[in-house]
Every structure is written in C-alpha cells, then in structure tokens.
Amino acid sequence: MADAEPLPLAFANHLARDRRRSAHTVRAYQATAERLLAFLRGHWGGEVGRAELAKVSAADLRAYLAARRGEGLTNVSAARELSAVRGFLKFAGGGDIEMPRVRGPRVKKGVPRPVSPQEAMALAEEASEDAAEPWIAARDWAVLLLLYGAGMRIGEAVGLTGAVLPLGETLRVTGKRGKTRIVPLLPQVREAVEAYAAQTPWGVSKDAPLFRGAKGGPLPPGAIRKAVRKARAHLGLSERTTPHALRHSFATHLLGRGADLRALQELLGHASLSSTQIYTQVDAAHLLDVYRNAHPRA
Structure with missing residues (x-):
C-alpha cells in the first residue's frame, strides 16, 4: 500500500x-x-x-x-x-531499523578561533534534534541561542527564572559577583525561549527556574555540555566547541562587525576592559589566517 x-x-x-x-x-x-x-x-x-x-x-x-x-x-x-x-x-523505519554506521567528516583543527555562525547554528540544531522529547529539544535550542545570540554564560542562562517572561527586546542578566547587565535579544532568541516556555510540561512560575531538567528540577549546566559534546561529535567539530565557545563567538563576531570594546565589555559583563581585549587578539588571529589562506601572494 x-x-x-x-x-x-x-x-x-x-x-x-x-x-x-x-x-x-x-x-x-x-x-x-x-x-x-x-x-x-x-x-x-x-x-x-x-x-x-x-x-x-x-x-x-x-x-x-x-x-x-x-x-x-x-x-x-x-x-x-x-x-x-x-x-x-x-x-x-518507525524507529525500528538499525542505523548504518558512517563516520561524519572531520573539521580540520587549526589555530584557536571562534565558532562560525554556520557552525554555531548547526551545533544548536544538532543538539536539539537529538533530544529525547520535543520540549527538551526546544529547551536545548533556546539555551544555546541565548549563549550565541546574547553572549550569556551557561550559568546565567540556566539560572533564569520565569520572572523574565514575557520577554521584551532586552533582558536583565545577573552575572558574576551579582553584577547585572542588560543584553539585547534577537527576535529568533525570544521566539526560541517562548517556544520552550509554551512546551515545558513543568509550567512556568516567576520564582522557579525557567529551564528544567528532564525530571523537573533546575537544569544543570552539565546537561547542556553533554548535549553539545554529542552534537559536535556528530558534526565533526573541534573539542574546543563548547557552550562557552558560543559566548566567545558572540563577542568575536560583534567585534568583527565594528562593535566598540566598551560596549562589548558591557554586553559580556566583564568587570574590566582587559578581559574584553582578548577578543581583539582572537579577531586579529582569525583575520590573519583568512589572509594567509586567501591572498595569492601570502
């Protein structure tokens, strides 16, 4: 039939x-x-x-x-x-077929560099696609977009409570040493968080963690790290591709687009400008690598 x-x-x-x-x-x-x-x-x-x-x-x-x-x-x-x-x-196959074992292509490892936008989105999609439940897939997608799209630390993302909803164009984040900052939220990031909130079986309340573990408790950062490790193995990405690397990529890509160091310091929640200046070195190293690979005389 x-x-x-x-x-x-x-x-x-x-x-x-x-x-x-x-x-x-x-x-x-x-x-x-x-x-x-x-x-x-x-x-x-x-x-x-x-x-x-x-x-x-x-x-x-x-x-x-x-x-x-x-x-x-x-x-x-x-x-x-x-x-x-x-x-x-x-x-x-209805989930009943034995999957052929094929090793994915490996991504060449070189000098430390930020995750590309394509790799960041592929990583988030792969991690969420492999989730056991649709609501967990929505959760992992939302958390990883907060890291890459808003430059949040993983602890900051999983520490959010239901009080942040409904989301606006910005989000107040509490970082290290209780320091708060305001980060802009892209529409895609807002949509991802709202989609998760609509699906979570544990509901959302203002004084409870927004992101929940599989059994309803607070989401441990280790669960996201585990999902990322599995996803990067499937995609052949470097072991340097961690949840924190997505935050580094957020910073480096903004700097590459002309963001001011002081503004970047505020977005990242760095206590001192010296912590932010490392991204100028990362960006310069990346540009030099591109030059060496692309310039006919290099």
Missing part, C-alpha cells in the same frame, strides 16, 4: 508537528530527504519506499555523501546532511 503522502513531506510534517522544529530546519531536512531519495533512485535504479530505505547500507550513505561533497558541500554542511539523513531513515 502506497504512503498517503510523499515520505519527505510526511517527515517534514512530523518535524513541524511532533518535534516542533523551526521552519528553517523543517525545510532543510525535507530537502535532504528529497535529495537522498533522488540519489537512491539513480543509485539503485528503481523506486524507493520505506521497505527499501530499511536496507540502506553504510556504503550507500558514503556514496551519497561523496556525491554531495562533489557538489561543493563543506565539512560542517556534510556532517549536518548526514544527521538529517539519519533522522529521515529513523522516521521512515
């Missing part, structure tokens, strides 16, 4: 309805599913349905990734593609 709707569309509807994934992720994963089916039809020379997808081998997936890399896919994008493929195969 044929499926009532094409598998990629059914997968997309599952992600949007059951997993509460962002529209961007749904579109990207549906496109990956469509590309995989098109490749397998040519690779095997026939139509591909659920029964055929259950027989996909590691060799088939390596051939697919090789074809995609031939189209110019970067290491991070290829690793993300493999993650989407795994999700699609798991969905198509």
Whole structure:
C-alpha cells in the first residue's frame, strides 16, 4: 500500500508537528530527504519506499555523501546532511531499523578561533534534534541561542527564572559577583525561549527556574555540555566547541562587525576592559589566517 503522502513531506510534517522544529530546519531536512531519495533512485535504479530505505547500507550513505561533497558541500554542511539523513531513515523505519554506521567528516583543527555562525547554528540544531522529547529539544535550542545570540554564560542562562517572561527586546542578566547587565535579544532568541516556555510540561512560575531538567528540577549546566559534546561529535567539530565557545563567538563576531570594546565589555559583563581585549587578539588571529589562506601572494 502506497504512503498517503510523499515520505519527505510526511517527515517534514512530523518535524513541524511532533518535534516542533523551526521552519528553517523543517525545510532543510525535507530537502535532504528529497535529495537522498533522488540519489537512491539513480543509485539503485528503481523506486524507493520505506521497505527499501530499511536496507540502506553504510556504503550507500558514503556514496551519497561523496556525491554531495562533489557538489561543493563543506565539512560542517556534510556532517549536518548526514544527521538529517539519519533522522529521515529513523522516521521512515518507525524507529525500528538499525542505523548504518558512517563516520561524519572531520573539521580540520587549526589555530584557536571562534565558532562560525554556520557552525554555531548547526551545533544548536544538532543538539536539539537529538533530544529525547520535543520540549527538551526546544529547551536545548533556546539555551544555546541565548549563549550565541546574547553572549550569556551557561550559568546565567540556566539560572533564569520565569520572572523574565514575557520577554521584551532586552533582558536583565545577573552575572558574576551579582553584577547585572542588560543584553539585547534577537527576535529568533525570544521566539526560541517562548517556544520552550509554551512546551515545558513543568509550567512556568516567576520564582522557579525557567529551564528544567528532564525530571523537573533546575537544569544543570552539565546537561547542556553533554548535549553539545554529542552534537559536535556528530558534526565533526573541534573539542574546543563548547557552550562557552558560543559566548566567545558572540563577542568575536560583534567585534568583527565594528562593535566598540566598551560596549562589548558591557554586553559580556566583564568587570574590566582587559578581559574584553582578548577578543581583539582572537579577531586579529582569525583575520590573519583568512589572509594567509586567501591572498595569492601570502
């Protein structure tokens, strides 16, 4: 009996309805599913349905990734593609198929540098996609966006209470030594936090932690670190890609766009300007590396 709707569309509807994934992720994963089916039809020379997808081998997936890399896919994008493929195969098999073991591409390790915007978003998406429950996926996505999109420390993010809701364009954050600061919130960050708050089974109250652990207690920072470790392994990212690296990336990317050091100091909650000045060194090192790789005379 044929499926009532094409598998990629059914997968997309599952992600949007059951997993509460962002529209961007749904579109990207549906496109990956469509590309995989098109490749397998040519690779095997026939139509591909659920029964055929259950027989996909590691060799088939390596051939697919090789074809995609031939189209110019970067290491991070290829690793993300493999993650989407795994999700699609798991969905198509009803969670009962044995997943082919394929190692994702490794990202070349070089000098210390900030996580790129593409890598930061891929990391957040991968961590949330691997969550056990949709509300946990929404939680991890929201916390990681607070680190990268608002430059918060992980302790500051998990320490938020329900009193911060409803969110506005800024958020008052209490940092080290009880120092408070105001950080702007991008619309995407506000939407992520609000989506989590709407899904959490523990409810939200002003005097209780906003982010909860799986059993309802305060969310320990270790749970986010564990999700990031697993996600970066899937994506082939460096071990330097930690939750705190997302905060570093927030600072470096702002500085690269012309942010003033004093303003950056306030956004990060640094007690002294000397703590913020390290980002000028990181940014200069990154620019020098780009120059050496791109300039014909370098």
